[in-house]
Amino acid sequence: xxARIGVVTFPGSLxxxxxxxxxxxxxxxxxxxxxxxxxxxQVDAVVLCGGFSYGDYLRAGAIARFSPVMDTLVDxxxxxxxxLGICNGFQILTEAxxxxxAMLGNDHLHFICRDQKLRVENAETAWTSDYTAGQEISIPLxxxxxxxxxxxxxxxxxxxxxxxxxxxxxxGEAAEGYGNPNGSLNDxxxxxxxxxxxxxxxxxxxxxxxxLIGTGRTDGLPFFTSILKKLVTA
Amino acid sequence: xxxxxxxxxxxxxxxxDVELPWAELGLKKDEYERVVEILGRRPTGAELAMYSVMxxxxxxYKSSKVHLRQFGEKAPESDALxxxxxxxxxxxxxxxxYAVTFKVxxxxxxxxxxxxxxxxxxxxxxVRDIIAMGARPVAVVDPLxxxxxxxxxxxxxxxGVVAGIGGYGNCLGxxxxxxxxxxxACYQGNPLVNAGAIGVMRHEDIHLAKxxxxxxxxxxxxxxxxxxxxxxxxxxxxxxxxxxxPSKRPAVQVGDPFQEKLLIECTLEAFAxxxxxxxxxxxxxxxxxxxxxxxxxxxxxxxxxxxxxxLRDSTLSPEEILMSESQERxxxxxxxxxxxxxxxICEKWDVIATxxxxxxxxxxxxxxxxxxxxxxxxxxxxxxxxPVYERPYARPAWQDAxxxxxxxxxxxxxxxxxxxxxxxxxxxxxxxxxxxxxxxxYDHFVQGNTVLAMPEDSGMIRIDEETGLGVAIAxxxxxxxxxxxxxxxxxxALAEAYRNVAATGAKPLAVSDCxxxxxxxxxxxxxxxxxxxxxLADGCRQLGTPVTGGNVSLYNQTGEAAIHxxxxxxxxxxxxDVARRTPVAFQEEGQLLYLLxxxxxxxxxxxxxxVVHDHLGGLPPEVDLERERLLAEILISASRDGMIDSxxxxxxxxxxxxxxxxxxxxxxxxxxxxxxxxxxxxxxLSESAGRAIVAVPRSEEVRFTDMCGxxxxxxxxxxxxxxxxxxxxxxxxxxxxxxREAHENTIPALLA
Numbered sequence: 007x008x009a010r011i012g013v014v015t016f017p018g019s020l021x022x023x024x025x026x027x028x029x030x031x032x033x034x035x036x037x038x039x040x041x042x043x044x045x046x047x048q049v050d051a052v053v054l055c056g057g058f059s060y061g062d063y064l065r066a067g068a069i070a071r072f073s074p075v076m077d078t079l080v081d082x083x084x085x086x087x088x089x090l091g092i093c094n095g096f097q098i099l100t101e102a103x104x105x106x107x108a109m110l111g112n113d114h115l116h117f118i119c120r121d122q123k124l125r126v127e128n129a130e131t132a133w134t135s136d137y138t139a140g141q142e143i144s145i146p147l148x149x150x151x152x153x154x155x156x157x158x159x160x161x162x163x164x165x166x167x168x169x170x171x172x173x174x175x176x177x178g179e180a181a182e183g184y185g186n187p188n189g190s191l192n193d194x195x196x197x198x199x200x201x202x203x204x205x206x207x208x209x210x211x212x213x214x215x216x217x218l219i220g221t222g223r224t225d226g227l228p229f230f231t232s233i234l235k236k237l238v239t240a
Numbered sequence: 241x242x243x244x245x246x247x248x249x250x251x252x253x254x255x256x257d258v259e260l261p262w263a264e265l266g267l268k269k270d271e272y273e274r275v276v277e278i279l280g281r282r283p284t285g286a287e288l289a290m291y292s293v294m295x296x297x298x299x300x301y302k303s304s305k306v307h308l309r310q311f312g313e314k315a316p317e318s319d320a321l322x323x324x325x326x327x328x329x330x331x332x333x334x335x336x337x338y339a340v341t342f343k344v345x346x347x348x349x350x351x352x353x354x355x356x357x358x359x360x361x362x363x364x365x366x367v368r369d370i371i372a373m374g375a376r377p378v379a380v381v382d383p384l385x386x387x388x389x390x391x392x393x394x395x396x397x398x399x400g401v402v403a404g405i406g407g408y409g410n411c412l413g414x415x416x417x418x419x420x421x422x423x424x425a426c427y428q429g430n431p432l433v434n435a436g437a438i439g440v441m442r443h444e445d446i447h448l449a450k451x452x453x454x455x456x457x458x459x460x461x462x463x464x465x466x467x468x469x470x471x472x473x474x475x476x477x478x479x480x481x482x483x484x485x486p487s488k489r490p491a492v493q494v495g496d497p498f499q500e501k502l503l504i505e506c507t508l509e510a511f512a513x514x515x516x517x518x519x520x521x522x523x524x525x526x527x528x529x530x531x532x533x534x535x536x537x538x539x540x541x542x543x544x545x546x547x548x549x550x551l552r553d554s555t556l557s558p559e560e561i562l563m564s565e566s567q568e569r570x571x572x573x574x575x576x577x578x579x580x581x582x583x584x585i586c587e588k589w590d591v592i593a594t595x596x597x598x599x600x601x602x603x604x605x606x607x608x609x610x611x612x613x614x615x616x617x618x619x620x621x622x623x624x625x626x627p628v629y630e631r632p633y634a635r636p637a638w639q640d641a642x643x644x645x646x647x648x649x650x651x652x653x654x655x656x657x658x659x660x661x662x663x664x665x666x667x668x669x670x671x672x673x674x675x676x677x678x679x680x681x682y683d684h685f686v687q688g689n690t691v692l693a694m695p696e697d698s699g700m701i702r703i704d705e706e707t708g709l710g711v712a713i714a715x716x717x718x719x720x721x722x723x724x725x726x727x728x729x730x731x732x733a734l735a736e737a738y739r740n741v742a743a744t745g746a747k748p749l750a751v752s753d754c755x756x757x758x759x760x761x762x763x764x765x766x767x768x769x770x771x772x773x774x775x776l777a778d779g780c781r782q783l784g785t786p787v788t789g790g791n792v793s794l795y796n797q798t799g800e801a802a803i804h805x806x807x808x809x810x811x812x813x814x815x816x817d818v819a820r821r822t823p824v825a826f827q828e829e830g831q832l833l834y835l836l837x838x839x840x841x842x843x844x845x846x847x848x849x850x851v852v853h854d855h856l857g858g859l860p861p862e863v864d865l866e867r868e869r870l871l872a873e874i875l876i877s878a879s880r881d882g883m884i885d886s887x888x889x890x891x892x893x894x895x896x897x898x899x900x901x902x903x904x905x906x907x908x909x910x911x912x913x914x915x916x917x918x919x920x921x922x923x924x925l926s927e928s929a930g931r932a933i934v935a936v937p938r939s940e941e942v943r944f945t946d947m948c949g950x951x952x953x954x955x956x957x958x959x960x961x962x963x964x965x966x967x968x969x970x971x972x973x974x975x976x977x978x979x980r981e982a983h984e985n986t987i988p989a990l991l992a
Contacts, residue, residue: 020413024688058411061498146685213685
């Protein structure tokens with residue numbers, strides 16, 4: 007048996023087909039979900055993919071968060087449904103208050119697209135169990151509004167509870183994808199909720215799932231195999 | 241307030257003496273007289289608006305048409321061409337039932353006035369051309385040219401253009417996989433912002449811009465029509481109506497990429513359900529262009545009710561509605577019984593769609609406003625029978641002196657130390673430096689099919705996940721070469737793009753071009769244009785790659801000073817399995833470096849002559865297209881049979897530029913030996929065409945050199961991939977760290 011993983015398409019979603027492909031490559035079954043539809047089609051998990059939902063108008067993720075599909079999603083996520091938010095999906099999850107904090111414009115004020123070095127900080131979430139804590143990976147980053155911010159109390163809490171899931175690796179050369187690419191506080195690239203079922207990150211694991219394509223690395227595939235294993239053995 | 245009576249067809253016939261502002265709208269006196277002759281009366285204001293925009297240089301190609309015919313007349317026999325010149329974009333057969341459409345267009349003038357929106361809407365326009373053929377857009381490329389890199393205005397124009405391309409293209413979800421960035425003082429007041437796009441479809445899904453079948457409905461969908469992008473129409477409107485309306489309209493359009501993304505998805509869904517008979521995007525000349533082209537390409541006429549066009553600004557006059565260049569709009573012809581379903585799909589994507597007219601069985605284009613008929617024309621006279629000029633052209637008097645000023649006679653470095661310093665200066669010069677600061681502002685991963693993107697020799701996209709079928713595209717142009725000799729310069733641009741496609745392992749199939757020149761009213765410019773077109777047409781015939789379409793941009797000129805003639809050529813290629821692609825980066829230490837082709841003393845127009853001597857003179861490198869074809873065949877065979885692990889074409893900056901790029905990308909150095917018969921300077925910096933370097937695994941050396949020998953391609957072993965320096969034995973060493981700093985810091989230092 008396999009798992010059915012939903013991918014929501016909002017108007018302006020861009021990586022929905024790519025995410026469906028990544029789910030397929032991991033061995034699960036992708037299910038297309040539509041933003042106007044409250045029905046999650048009984049999927050076992052959901053990915054909110056990257057893109058510019060509603061053109062990022064007003065604020066990235068701010069309008070998508072009010073879509074009918076989000077009503078159901080928020081309830082079910084609180085009840086334990088695994089949800090992964092990638093880039094714009096992460097922005098939507100913070101706007102929907104499923105994850106704390108917010109994303110501001112990159113500190114250098116430019117869109118940035120590059121292969122980014124990350125460290126996996128928490129390998130115990132529903133989406134990261136196929137990694138090991140401390141593992142260093144490289145997956146594409148591409149965004150305009152990727153600067154993670156939160157108040158001091160929230161940051162302390164995230165750190166204390168081990169809820170920083172991914173951190174930008176800052177020790178090496180920028181030319182090789184090291185460095186904090188946007189001014190995120192504490193070099194945070196991704197976080198998880200307390201229960202570990204909701205994870206959001208700015209870089210794009212779905213773009214690092216096939217040799218030859220994109221960066222030619224497959225460092226992003228474990229996101230999708232992690233969730234598959236969890237669902238199939240559950 | 242009182243209004244003058246509506247200028248209907250009847251009114252125009254009854255008031256033959258009314259003076260219309262044809263000159264302000266850009267028409268010449270004889271052109272206006274021709275309109276009167278065609279109609280047998282004076283045109284209405286609306287008709288004048290349509291003729292004036294459709295007969296503009298931009299839409300009618302009136303100065304270039306007589307030359308462009310050569311692309312058809314000299315077209316090589318090719319099985320690959322499914323749709324040729326004249327449609328929104330050409331379509332090429334790439335096998336396995338797939339067809340690919342691609343095109344390059346200019347958005348030069350708006351991008352100088354308003355860099356962000358000018359460049360953004362350039363991307364939007366070319367992408368709509370692609371969807372109008374029935375294809376899903378899969379990638380974009382952007383050949384860009386700016387003034388001197390250190391000129392203060394370049395810091396205004398370039399960041400705006402780059403942000404505009406990124407802001408629009410990234411939001412559409414199209415990977416940006418190629419293009420160029422060139423700096424030259426000649427583009428100071430006339431930056432060239434060319435935009436290219438590729439789309440993929442199945443053969444049976446090709447759509448054309450034609451309105452056929454009486455009774456079929458004409459549906460306008462996408463953004464509401466506003467007052468943006470109206471040039472002369474406001475002059476006309478203000479003469480016709482009172483002043484109770486905004487007077488100054490912005491002439492540069494404003495883009496909304498989110499709306500365009502919805503337009504793409506909704507159009508593709510309508511195609512998938514076979515709801516569309518004919519389709520046209522609204523670009524230059526807006527509704528005037530879409531209605532007249534759809535009607536003139538179809539079998540019938542068309543009746544349009546302009547009152548039904550959804551407006552952003554209810555005060556727009558009918559003339560302005562016809563001329564508006566509001567972005568993100570398309571026009572579809574749909575059978576009546578399929579209209580409901582079409583509108584449903586539009587609603588699903590929150591796209592406004594309105595039936596504005598229908599196809600008639602006559603042969604007239606009739607447009608109504610407030611119940612009156614304001615346009616009644618033969619659409620062919622608007623769309624296809626505009627004026628054609630045989631503009632005078634003459635080889636400029638200064639051409640001989642320019643060519644006599646031989647760059648081969650410039651002082652050369654006298655020591656190894658001086659040569660080293662010049663090489664370092666060259667790889668750090670703005671034109672040769674890394675453009676990563678620019679290209680990393682573009683998404684090149686989206687859609688998950690990008691195999692190669694800049695700074696590779698060509699961008700490559702997988703189009704079939706099962707078989708690995710892929711397409712490659714490269715764009716090239718060198719205005720310096722073309723200034724020295726436009727005929728050869730155009731062929732060098734073609735040769736370079738062709739070579740770049742082959743270097744990645746793909747077989748070149750077809751060509752699109754964007755021809756950027758100064759004013760056609762200057763006989764010297766017109767000569768450059770005529771020579772470049774002749775060179776390109778001859779070259780395409782010889783290489784067997786037909787021109788599928790393209791774009792001409794004239795009047796790139798400030799006062800008397802025209803830009804360098806700049807034909808930009810895009811070559812599209814196909815590769816059976818993208819797993820066999822060849823990258824630029826050195827892969828493994830110990831692999832052998834071979835130089836393919838002949839190196840001569842050729843420095844005319846070279847990067848060296850520009851960077852070291854600020855010189856432009858002499859003759860550009862010689863072109864040998866048979867050699868280019870042979871080199872391409874070798875590069876493709878070697879890729880397919882696994883004989884090479886990296887390849888890089890040699891062009892501006894010569895061999896050393898290519899070696900430095902391959903070394904930095906791979907993080908591996910090279911030890912080079914100057915071959916017998918060449919001096920180090922010529923070996924490293926000459927720009928002879930028809931050359932590439934390849935890295936050959938030792939196990940493949942014999943097989944590779946045997947193949948080159950048997951086919952008659954000179955292959956010279958010049959060194960080995962090794963270490964962390966680029967070493968020219970007996971001359972000098974350049975550590976990769978020093979090279980990286982020189983190569984990668986220039987652009988951020990100038991622009992960030």
